Amino acid sequence: MNTVLSVENLSTYFKTDKGIAKAVENVSFSLNKGEMLGLIGESGCGKTTVAQSILRLIEYPGKVVSGRVLLNGKDLIKASEKVLSSLRWKEISVIPQSAMNALNPIFTIGDQIMESILLHENVSKREALQRTKTLLELVGIDGERWKSYPHEFSGGMKQRVAIAMALACNPKLVISDESTTGLDVLTQAQVIALIKSLQKKMDLSVILISHDLPMVTAICDKIAIMYAGNIVEWASTEDLLKNARHPYSQALLNASPDLGNPEKEVVSIPGSVPNLVNFPDSCRFHTRCPHAFDKCRQETPEFREIKNGHYTACFLEEEGNHG
Amino acid sequence: MVNSRWKKYWQVLTSNNIGLFGLILLVIFLLIAILAPILAPFDPTDRVGAPFTKPNGQFLLGTNDVGQDILSELLYGTRISLLIGVIAAFISILLGCLVGIVSGYYGGKVDAFLMRLVDLVLVIPFLPLMILLAAFIGPSFWNIVLVISLISWASPARVIRSQVLTLKTKGYVEAAKSIGTNIKVILARHILPGVIPIALSQFVLAASHSILIEASLSFLGLGDPFTKSWGTILYYAQARGAFLTDAWIWWVLPPGLLITTLVIGFAFTGYSLEEILNPRLRKER
Amino acid sequence: MDKSTLLKVSNLKKTFIKKSGTFLKRKKTEVYAVNNINFEVNKGEILGIIGESGCGKTSTARMVMRLMKETKGEITFEGVNLCNLKESETNKIRKKMQMIFQDPYDTLNPGMKILDILMEPINAHEKGLTYEEKYQKVIEAIEAIELRPAQDFIHRFPHQLSGGQRQRIAIARAIILKPSFIAADEPTSMLDVSVRAGILNLLLDLRKKMGLTMMFITHDLSTASYMCDRIAVMYQGKIVEIGPTKKIIQHPSHPYTKALVAVVKDLNHFIKNREKLILDGEVDSTKEEKGCPFVARCPHKEAVCHTQVPELEDVDRGHSVSCHCHIELLEKTS
Ligand SMILES: Nc1ncnc2c1ncn2[C@@H]1O[C@H](COP(=O)(O)OP(=O)(O)O)[C@@H](O)[C@H]1O
Ligand SMILES: Nc1ncnc2c1ncn2[C@@H]1O[C@H](COP(=O)(O)OP(=O)(O)O)[C@@H](O)[C@H]1O
Ligand code: SF4
Ligand code: SF4
Ligand SMILES: [Mg+2]
Ligand SMILES: [Mg+2]
Numbered sequence: 050m051n052t053v054l055s056v057e058n059l060s061t062y063f064k065t066d067k068g069i070a071k072a073v074e075n076v077s078f079s080l081n082k083g084e085m086l087g088l089i090g091e092s093g094c095g096k097t098t099v100a101q102s103i104l105r106l107i108e109y110p111g112k113v114v115s116g117r118v119l120l121n122g123k124d125l126i127k128a129s130e131k132v133l134s135s136l137r138w139k140e141i142s143v144i145p146q147s148a149m150n151a152l153n154p155i156f157t158i159g160d161q162i163m164e165s166i167l168l169h170e171n172v173s174k175r176e177a178l179q180r181t182k183t184l185l186e187l188v189g190i191d192g193e194r195w196k197s198y199p200h201e202f203s204g205g206m207k208q209r210v211a212i213a214m215a216l217a218c219n220p221k222l223v224i225s226d227e228s229t230t231g232l233d234v235l236t237q238a239q240v241i242a243l244i245k246s247l248q249k250k251m252d253l254s255v256i257l258i259s260h261d262l263p264m265v266t267a268i269c270d271k272i273a274i275m276y277a278g279n280i281v282e283w284a285s286t287e288d289l290l291k292n293a294r295h296p297y298s299q300a301l302l303n304a305s306p307d308l309g310n311p312e313k314e315v316v317s318i319p320g321s322v323p324n325l326v327n328f329p330d331s332c333r334f335h336t337r338c339p340h341a342f343d344k345c346r347q348e349t350p351e352f353r354e355i356k357n358g359h360y361t362a363c364f365l366e367e368e369g370n371h372g
Numbered sequence: 373m374v375n376s377r378w379k380k381y382w383q384v385l386t387s388n389n390i391g392l393f394g395l396i397l398l399v400i401f402l403l404i405a406i407l408a409p410i411l412a413p414f415d416p417t418d419r420v421g422a423p424f425t426k427p428n429g430q431f432l433l434g435t436n437d438v439g440q441d442i443l444s445e446l447l448y449g450t451r452i453s454l455l456i457g458v459i460a461a462f463i464s465i466l467l468g469c470l471v472g473i474v475s476g477y478y479g480g481k482v483d484a485f486l487m488r489l490v491d492l493v494l495v496i497p498f499l500p501l502m503i504l505l506a507a508f509i510g511p512s513f514w515n516i517v518l519v520i521s522l523i524s525w526a527s528p529a530r531v532i533r534s535q536v537l538t539l540k541t542k543g544y545v546e547a548a549k550s551i552g553t554n555i556k557v558i559l560a561r562h563i564l565p566g567v568i569p570i571a572l573s574q575f576v577l578a579a580s581h582s583i584l585i586e587a588s589l590s591f592l593g594l595g596d597p598f599t600k601s602w603g604t605i606l607y608y609a610q611a612r613g614a615f616l617t618d619a620w621i622w623w624v625l626p627p628g629l630l631i632t633t634l635v636i637g638f639a640f641t642g643y644s645l646e647e648i649l650n651p652r653l654r655k656e657r
Numbered sequence: 658m659d660k661s662t663l664l665k666v667s668n669l670k671k672t673f674i675k676k677s678g679t680f681l682k683r684k685k686t687e688v689y690a691v692n693n694i695n696f697e698v699n700k701g702e703i704l705g706i707i708g709e710s711g712c713g714k715t716s717t718a719r720m721v722m723r724l725m726k727e728t729k730g731e732i733t734f735e736g737v738n739l740c741n742l743k744e745s746e747t748n749k750i751r752k753k754m755q756m757i758f759q760d761p762y763d764t765l766n767p768g769m770k771i772l773d774i775l776m777e778p779i780n781a782h783e784k785g786l787t788y789e790e791k792y793q794k795v796i797e798a799i800e801a802i803e804l805r806p807a808q809d810f811i812h813r814f815p816h817q818l819s820g821g822q823r824q825r826i827a828i829a830r831a832i833i834l835k836p837s838f839i840a841a842d843e844p845t846s847m848l849d850v851s852v853r854a855g856i857l858n859l860l861l862d863l864r865k866k867m868g869l870t871m872m873f874i875t876h877d878l879s880t881a882s883y884m885c886d887r888i889a890v891m892y893q894g895k896i897v898e899i900g901p902t903k904k905i906i907q908h909p910s911h912p913y914t915k916a917l918v919a920v921v922k923d924l925n926h927f928i929k930n931r932e933k934l935i936l937d938g939e940v941d942s943t944k945e946e947k948g949c950p951f952v953a954r955c956p957h958k959e960a961v962c963h964t965q966v967p968e969l970e971d972v973d974r975g976h977s978v979s980c981h982c983h984i985e986l987l988e989k990t991s
Contacts (some may be wrong), residue, residue, distance in 0.1 A: 067914060068687045082815075091849040091850055092849060160816075191936060196966070205937075206937075215976055232963070233709035233710060233876075234709065234876065234877075234917060234920055234921070235709070235916055235917065235920060235935055235954075236709075238920040238924065238927055239931065239935070239937065241709035241924070241928070242927065242928040242931050244926055246928070260850060263879070263921075263924075264848070264924060265926035267923070267925055268924060268925065268928070299853065300851065301850065303854075304850050304851055304853065305850060305853070305854070305879065306879040306882065306883035307879060308878060308879045308882055308906060308918070308921045308922050309922055309923075310880065311903075311906075313882075315852060315853075315857060315858065315883065316850035316854055316857075316858075317821075317852050317853065317854035317855030317856075317858070319855075321819040321821065321849075321852070322849070383732040517955060524682030542766075543758055543760055543763030543764040544763065544764055544765055545756060546724060546758070547756070547764050547765075547827075547830070548777060549724060549778055550722050550724055550751065550755065550756045551722075551751060551755070551778045551830070552747075552748040552749070552752060552778070552780055552781045552782060553777055553778075553780075553781045554748060554781070557780070557781070561766075561769075561777075562766055565768055
């Protein structure tokens, strides 16, 4: 299989008044062609920071302090701004959380999609318009509506336009950063269905960032679970559902009710997410982990492969005394 | 939290150069007002020198038409100007709070009526009205205060009403209502604490307006002739022709400068208080 | 009225005036936030109200709690019609009915200590108690919501608590007077997944211990199925389906409910059969439909749906649906 994106030991820190916030620490994962990876975690755990680090969009007071982001073997962290701007849109693009941020209210949506095509590719205006219409049809909007302004569309339709825009220059990799959060359940499902079908049709690689575990487990091939700046487990969806190894993953799976299983008793995770500023060497989950022992409070567990393609960072695995 | 909130206001106020400058000016004027008997070389009501004496070693700013020391008059005048400004501002803020809170919280017809009243007061050209009022009820310290208050409660009422409208939509106000807390308690516990800081900044601004208005009235001869404020001093200077002779340098200029400085002191403090209380303004800096 | 009915809502309506158009051509349209709904909450049960945002859930709760005046309709609580009460009488009733709000960051006054926040209901309704008795009640309430030791919390300000802890304090404030009815408006929607379960279990626990009756509002079907005995599904200000949770989940009968259940039960199935479950319609709530409110998105619509408003009809002992075609649909699926 060919790897499209490979993130290796990525760390991104933010300078704050109170010290250094290690928002993303030592994160590694990779993505194959045509694969859909779900990046899951509670708000503030660093999902957006990971996405922005991949695209090199981190701005002061943040900084990528170490690690590599290989896109088809090219390191984006070291790439020049010129190379980067040639890669954004054409190789890798983002569907933002809020379509309002992506769409300018004073231009027609057609103009906006066309502009992003013309800016990145050497094509005639007519061709760009033709492609814009095709793109709109692709996301289920009548191509002739390219003359509409954003306010004439409902929330779900605006989100579709944002998707069309992200696909404007035929990228190979699309990152969707909570692009359906805030939409109604049905609209959200419709947008997700659209992303899924486009992924299949265009053989896209997709990173689907979300905090909705049931949704992600339903449609992603692989899942990476983040907690407080770390990826604590990364596995195929099947492995994760059947055999989650990290205590946080297990807790998360037990935290939300399941419609298919009315007998399931949901359990919350005691305590709250720790402050990431000046976080000491230790497992970041130790303050809430039911299995924590001395070593967890003093050392950081290594993120390693425990089974073919199943990675986790927990001392229980090293001790071989899981349970 | 309450304490730390005030501490934060204090920090922002003093870290802001304009606010600090305004505050220092106010403190200086307050000290002058309090220490007037010590600072003033003479009793301002005594005829201590020859009329129209030019400034010299004894009378630093000369004497007026009846031989009273102008410097002492000015120092004592600080008391009157400051007092009228502060009392009038206090009364207008009190009125403004009452109208603003009632109007904002109860809404509906009461609100509509009160806001029309506010509009009315705001659009009336105030100087002619005041002259009329002051002339009608006669010049005295309290009448001046009354006239100023009647004119200047409207603008604070409006600001406070809009603050109450924002507070009213806060979840905790709705929660208090759903608990069954009665309106008086809601107003006292949840609304008022959010209004006081705004009222404070409005008070400072109102004080600066009041001082100006008082000076204008007194200059027009509608001030209390027995309690000489800076405006009254200017009135006499004008009446005795100081504007036409050299005397304007020591008889007209000093009270004018004092009025300007005091107004600036209040205005600077008020604007930076407003900035503290309006986070949107603060961020823009 | 049935003896076991605690709350009865009849023909409840709420309209808002929406202004639109340019300065010169001002148009005023009536928007139905809640459009003629009927339901009952029986003693001891939890009735869930689910629906997408803007469908009128909060407005319904606020009218029941007398925080908003209804345009039309009746709300009967313990046999008393709340709509005709005077302000002082309403305040008295409030001792028995309390509300938990959606936003835990907004619902507690940031300038007040937890102790004072929890004293507020007592001061409003049980003025006669001594300070010690009041204090004791506060401690008991904090312990009931599982924040221990209680003494650690009473002198804190809300900003010193996490979101989940704040929502617990809001719950404590709601139960401190031992009410018989609680309306909870999406109490977990703004909390992290990991603390949600705790709040849900706490509410279930309190209901058991105190015999509470609840109206539980949520937009999440799985949460509703976990919490509620019965579920009412709202769409565009109307109740389109109501019935026991089990029936709603296993035999959803309204096309909207069907789509909802499909999404939550099996997303892949939904993705594969999307066109059969829901259409991409645009919904304009300002336009008063002559027919069914769901018609723009309904894959089963027929001619009659455009012209006639469907009524809520009982299909199976306590399970009611408002759809012209539910009978055919039932036959098609079974
Ligand atoms: N501009 C910033 N300044 C300081 N800290 C930041 C900034 N942006 C993000 N962070 C920190 O990074 C952490 C992760 O944020 P984010 O990546 O947005 O999380 P998520 O997308 O998972 O909700 C947060 O806890 C926050 O403290
Ligand atoms: N105070 C208000 N003024 C005008 N419209 C309102 C007001 N409150 C609610 N609405 C409208 O009523 C409808 C229902 O709102 P709401 O009851 O809050 O829905 P939900 O809680 O289900 O999201 C929405 O369309 C909303 O815009
Ligand atoms: S390393 Fe220790 S604290 Fe961390 S998850 Fe594993 S057992 Fe828990
Ligand atoms: S009444 Fe018609 S449009 Fe409405 S839900 Fe039923 S089938 Fe669909
Ligand atoms: Mg994010
Ligand atoms: Mg709501």
